[in-house]
Amino acid sequence: MSFEPSPRGTDLRNRAADFLESAVIPAEAVYEEQMASSGDPHHHPPVIEDLKAEARRRGLWNLFLPHATPWTPDPVPNLDYAYIAELAGRSHLASEAMNCSAPDTGNMEVLALFGSDRQKEEWLVPLLEGEIRSAFAMTEPAVASSDATNIQLSIDRDGEEYVLNGRKWWISGAASERCRVFIVMGKTDPEAPRHQQQSMILVPRDTPGLTIVRNLPVFGYEDREGHCELTFEDVRVPASNLIAEEGMGFAIAQARLGPGRIHHCMRCIGQAERALELMCRRVTGRVAFGRPLADQGVIQEWIADSRIEIEQARLLTLKAAHLMDTVGHKGAAVEISAIKVVAPNMALRVVDRAIQAHGGGGVSDDFPLARMYAGLRTLRFADGPDEVHRRQLARRELGKYA
Numbered sequence: 001m002s003f004e005p006s007p008r009g010t011d012l013r014n015r016a017a018d019f020l021e022s023a024v025i026p027a028e029a030v031y032e033e034q035m036a037s038s039g040d041p042h043h044h045p046p047v048i049e050d051l052k053a054e055a056r057r058r059g060l061w062n063l064f065l066p067h068a069t070p071w072t073p074d075p076v077p078n079l080d081y082a083y084i085a086e087l088a089g090r091s092h093l094a095s096e097a098m099n100c101s102a103p104d105t106g107n108m109e110v111l112a113l114f115g116s117d118r119q120k121e122e123w124l125v126p127l128l129e130g131e132i133r134s135a136f137a138m139t140e141p142a143v144a145s146s147d148a149t150n151i152q153l154s155i156d157r158d159g160e161e162y163v164l165n166g167r168k169w170w171i172s173g174a175a176s177e178r179c180r181v182f183i184v185m186g187k188t189d190p191e192a193p194r195h196q197q198q199s200m201i202l203v204p205r206d207t208p209g210l211t212i213v214r215n216l217p218v219f220g221y222e223d224r225e226g227h228c229e230l231t232f233e234d235v236r237v238p239a240s241n242l243i244a245e246e247g248m249g250f251a252i253a254q255a256r257l258g259p260g261r262i263h264h265c266m267r268c269i270g271q272a273e274r275a276l277e278l279m280c281r282r283v284t285g286r287v288a289f290g291r292p293l294a295d296q297g298v299i300q301e302w303i304a305d306s307r308i309e310i311e312q313a314r315l316l317t318l319k320a321a322h323l324m325d326t327v328g329h330k331g332a333a334v335e336i337s338a339i340k341v342v343a344p345n346m347a348l349r350v351v352d353r354a355i356q357a358h359g360g361g362g363v364s365d366d367f368p369l370a371r372m373y374a375g376l377r378t379l380r381f382a383d384g385p386d387e388v389h390r391r392q393l394a395r396r397e398l399g400k401y402a
Contacts, residue, residue, distance in 0.1 A: 003318040009080025015058055016084045016098075023054050024091045031093060041222040042175045042215075051097035052130050060084075062108075062128055064100045066259060066325070069112050071128050078259060078321040082266045086314070089270020092371075099128070103136040103172050105263060106256045107183050110200070114244040114252055119202060123181050132180040135173040137203075137230060138253065142167065146385050148253055149194050153186035153232060155201055162188075162201055162242065164209075164235040175215045175226020180205050184232070185253060188246045198249030202241040209235035219374040257383050258329040261336050264379060265317045265343035269310060271372050272347040276306045278367065279354035293357065302353040313339070313346045334396055337389040344379040345386070351376060 005013060027047050034045035055061055063076045063084055076084075088094035095101035104127055111124040126132045143150040153166025166186060173179045181204050188199040203210060213229040215222060244252060280303060283293035293299050320335035329336070355362030355369045362369050380386050 001319070001322065003079065003315070003322055005080045005083055006077070009076070009083065012060070012063065012076065012080065013083040013087070016060055016087045019055060019058055019060055019097075020087050020090060020094055023051060024094045024097060027051055027093060028091060035224070042177075042224055042226060044176065044178060044224075048093065048096060051093060052099065055098045060098045061130075062099050064105045064259070064263065065109065065112065067112070071125065078262055078324045079318065082262055082318055082321040085263045085266035086270040086273070089267030090274045092368075095267070099130045100263070102260060102263065104134050106260045107134045107136055109259060110183060110243065110252055110256050113255060114200075114248070116240070118240065119243070123202065126180075133173055133176055133178040133225065135171050135179050135182045136256075137168040137171045137174075137182045137184040139170045140167055141169045141229070146381075146388050148185070148250060149197065151185055151187060151198055153184065155184075155186040155188045155199055157188070157239065158236075160239050161236045162239055164201070164203065164232040164237070166232050167230065168232070169227075169229040170216060171228045171230055172223070173225040174212055174228035174230060176224070179225070182210075182230075183243070185249050188249075192247055195250045196247035198253075199246045200243040200249045200252050201237060202243065203232075203235060203237055207235050207237060209233045218378050221371055221374050255329065258324065258332070258336055261340050261383055262317065262321050262324065264383060265313070265320075265339045268343040268347040268376060268379065269314050269317065271376065272306070272310050272313075272350040275347070275351045275354040275369060275372060276303070276310065278369065279303065279306070279350075279357045282354075282357050299357065302357065306350045306353060309346045309349065313343050316342055334393060337384075337392045340384060340389045341386050341393075344376050347376050348373065348380075 030047045031045055034047055035043055038045070062072055063081055065072045065075050066078050066081065068075050088098065088100065108124060108127050111120055115124060123134070127134060138148065138151065139145040140152060143152055145151065153164060153168065156163045164184060164186060174182070181202055183200055184203050185198055185200050187197050189197050209232060211231045211233070213231055215226040215228050218227065283299050286293045316335065317339045320332050320339050323332035323335055351369055351373050355373065358367055358369060361367055364370065
């Protein structure tokens with residue numbers, strides 16, 4: 001079992017690394033200046049469009065789709081893309097610059113796999129072109145959404161329309177005016193078998209009855225694209241906006257989440273690598289009690305443990321990507337659940353050590369570590385909380401002895 005990228009994957013990884021170091025990381029300061037001068041936490045700074053144009057020029061665009069479409073005839077396998085996703089994790093600008101950021105990636109996969117020709121033309125094409133953004137509306141405030149069968153938003157057929165009523169929250173991307181469409185998961189038939197009650201439907205942002213109630217900060221940080229609470233009050237959309245068929249919502253959600261978990265976990269590893277780099281630079285340049293911090297035994301333990309844990313998490317994630325390419329999502333289910341637990345927790349430990357090594361600076365915005373920590377801590381909920389993945393892993397393991 002080899003986790004080496006293909007020759008094409010190696011070339012893409014090298015180009016992505018050069019793009020990151022020569023264009024993306026230098027643009028971070030420009031991004032902060034443009035955001036600060038705008039006075040709008042959800043402003044779309046021009047530097048993002050500059051980076052997107054440069055990424056397209058370098059052939060680093062829409063690399064996340066592992067299957068062929070008319071718009072991506074030469075797809076990049078999950079294993080090759082995993083290395084690129086790790087690099088993207090080193091900067092909060094990189095994924096959007098390459099049109100590979102969540103939740104758009106998962107939404108584009110849903111449309112590519114399950115969308116009608118009209119839905120693809122209306123929504124998938126502008127998403128692939130980077131002209132608009134999108135959101136995925138599943139989580140609800142009134143139920144434990146870690147069990148997706150709990151979803152209560154109603155999607156009722158009324159002639160040639162569907163009518164939606166309910167509430168959603170933590171809907172990433174919804175605060176941006178560039179978010180033009182929502183993929184909404186709700187119940188079309190509460191009496192059907194448990195995993196066939198749900199459906200997915202497209203709701204344009206400007207549909208009457210859809211209200212963006214508020215943006216939800218994460219540990220005090222306001223995300224530029226937002227994490228929002230929404231209400232749906234007699235929201236009417238054409239029946240043709242239904243994705244695939246009634247009752248397929250749960251199955252579509254599972255197909256959507258597999259590749260996304262690889263992306264998230266590799267980006268976690270990229271963040272951990274940058275945090276380790278920041279920690280090493282900090283401790284070699286600071287002196288306490290008469291000698292560099294790097295000479296302290298406890299600091300050396302932090303660095304050694306961080307390197308060990310990063311390498312372990314990377315190997316497991318690459319194995320999951322390899323299995324997805326060779327035996328599919330179901331064949332990789334154990335590894336996908338495992339990495340979703342391992343990678344965010346590993347990255348949190350590394351970032352926490354880096355924060356400690358930076359002292360007071362570590363919890364300030366002078367360094368990216370505090371924002372990294374907030375995002376990584378949130379990822380322990382996203383795409384299934386740790387406890388759900390551990391439950392699935394334990395059930396599979398115990399099943400061998402039933």
